[in-house]
Amino acid sequence: MPRTDPTPSAVSAVGALGTGRVADVVNLTELPAAVDEVLGEFFQATSPILEAIYPTVGEAGSALREFVMTGGKRVRPLFVFAGRQCSPPASGDKITLSETPDALAETLRVCAAIELIQACALVHDDILDRSDTRRGNPTVHRRFEALHAARGWSAASGHYGDSAAILIGDLALAWADDLFHGATPTGATDQSAPHRPVPFDATAVWSQMRTEVLAGQFLDITNEVSGDESRTAAERVMAYKTAAYTVARPLELGATLGGADTGLRRELHGIGIDLGIAFQLRDDLLGVFGDPEETGKPSGDDLIAGKRTSLLAVGLESASDADARLLRESIGRELDDAEIAAARGALTRSGAVAEIEREIAERRDAGLARIDALGCPDAARADLTTLAHRVTSRNK
């Protein structure tokens, strides 16, 4: 039998990723493209490995690459970058990250890594939610289901699609760690540039963030089926699945890359929780009251999906008995326009909409005040302020 041994030499050698290719990133607007460049380099390095293992495995890599490269607002990278700017590589307000290429390369790599976490989260969420489309394209499990059917393969197409998407999400999660630590599955190490390990404090935040988002997601799917109506349950999902993962930990992570002290880390984390919860509460309102033309989602989407949001929890707690009954009957099933309008009316009458709007304003203002008080470079505070407005005032 011929031997097909995967020896270390069988894989192509590539240099370290994200070093020096991105000449300059001076503001937030330029960040997404710079992150995409690092991601593109990473996929260029990894594609040949998967192709060499077997052509069908190469298709898994292509699917992941297309998923990551076509779409996504790069929200988490923006907060990593903003956090990193809060602890600049040298003292003084005038030093920007772009003037220290090593620090910039490391930051962009971590930004790219967090987008791979997000890819795993979305690919797996789409299986959990049985979603057919994502960003206008078929979801990964539907893509492989269709490929299975088109090729006339044996057994159930749906189960193959789910199985393929589970493994592709796993690959994204493993690759996220590779990127975070500056490794690639090529096994290549750049001898010309000795490897600089990520600060251990950053690794610790990275660890917390991943556990929190997975725990939050587990709680979310469990609340949906258990019918837990408590505010606490809804708030915990919001705190861990959204606020910690989308804003607080990315901000703190960026700061630890620059060696931030405990005081600054704690303050950025607190700001991130305020902004992240405001972000999620806005999302909750849009999920029931949003205009499908703006959000791209069906009218009353969260009601139909049976999401156990804070908006719903406050509504159920404060509504009249009749309205609470109406709300409970409007959760987790198809609804026509009249039924959606009725549920909206019940939520508004209960005072929940006003209370959620009040908390959004409180959280946003608290976050903005804390940003103003940060002992950070002016440019960093300005960027954080921009982001704070962007995530709390959106209409889609």
Place this chain on the structure above:
Amino acid sequence: MPRTDPTPSAVSAVGALGTGRVADVVNLTELPAAVDEVLGEFFQATSPILEAIYPTVGEAGSALREFVMTGGKRVRPLFVFAGRQCSPPASGDKITLSETPDALAETLRVCAAIELIQACALVHDDILDRSDTRRGNPTVHRRFEALHAARGWSAASGHYGDSAAILIGDLALAWADDLFHGATPTGATDQSAPHRPVPFDATAVWSQMRTEVLAGQFLDITNEVSGDESRTAAERVMAYKTAAYTVARPLELGATLGGADTGLRRELHGIGIDLGIAFQLRDDLLGVFGDPEETGKPSGDDLIAGKRTSLLAVGLESASDADARLLRESIGRELDDAEIAAARGALTRSGAVAEIEREIAERRDAGLARIDALGCPDAARADLTTLAHRVTSRNK
């Protein structure tokens, strides 16, 4: 609305894991218990975090802990340890790893980490294979399916079980990286013992290993449905899903922890591929010819499961037309005893059984000869030899 913010201070502080608790590991026999101790410490540190997020999330952690702690032969840790002993912490044959507590603690941590990769692989594989039991207990997805049903929760129990198991596997994969890098999701850093980063070469091998096992698994499920009968396809699954992941990369990983040079790494990797392929070929034979009393699996299990093994590929290639047809009709469906006996007869007549036995002997002997020629401490070579016999001569 009361704030439930996950601040850094909300998580309990624990010291670094695996430092100094395990007094001594002087031989392979003692290793599994020492690895279990590190795993137990890790779960003790992480359980309160999940519990604090929400009680139902704590149940996810308990399920993972029970899965990892009850069963498993710790094969991959044995090879990590054997590899580590090949590049001892100091020169000379007499220095054992147990005399350098830091090196031992690091090695045990990496051994524990690889068991969490294995936990992810098994939990997710069980969804892919629709398996009901694992190690005599319900699989993780069946456990959560049953929990859902017992509590009378809404929506489909089966889908909730799968969803919960996807997230629990993800958690294991994320935690594997945490353990590998010495972090815990508690965010605690042990100030008394400054963190020593894992050598970057080890991180690179860790990266390769995870991509290889996921790629091999992806190829395996795809071959099963595509009906790819080529030897190459079967051999690639074996090389990546088993040989690289179970033996070659663990050995090499252990060696890189001790700063092994490229020559030793390449040699250990080659030995690992030989032994790993012999291991899988033995498994293929047992999967068709094994005694259910010994293997704990149903008679003819691989045939019924439709596994595209090398044994089957060689059989299809060498069998008469009639026997090839018989074999193709015996794949991927329920079989009675007479049908299993007929398929066994066809495989034996084709010469495939003899060829596979020959390759097992060749690979084992090549591995043993290369072990003898290693410029490593005697004790390391002796342990490797023991492991080589153990994985190639088993009957279950």
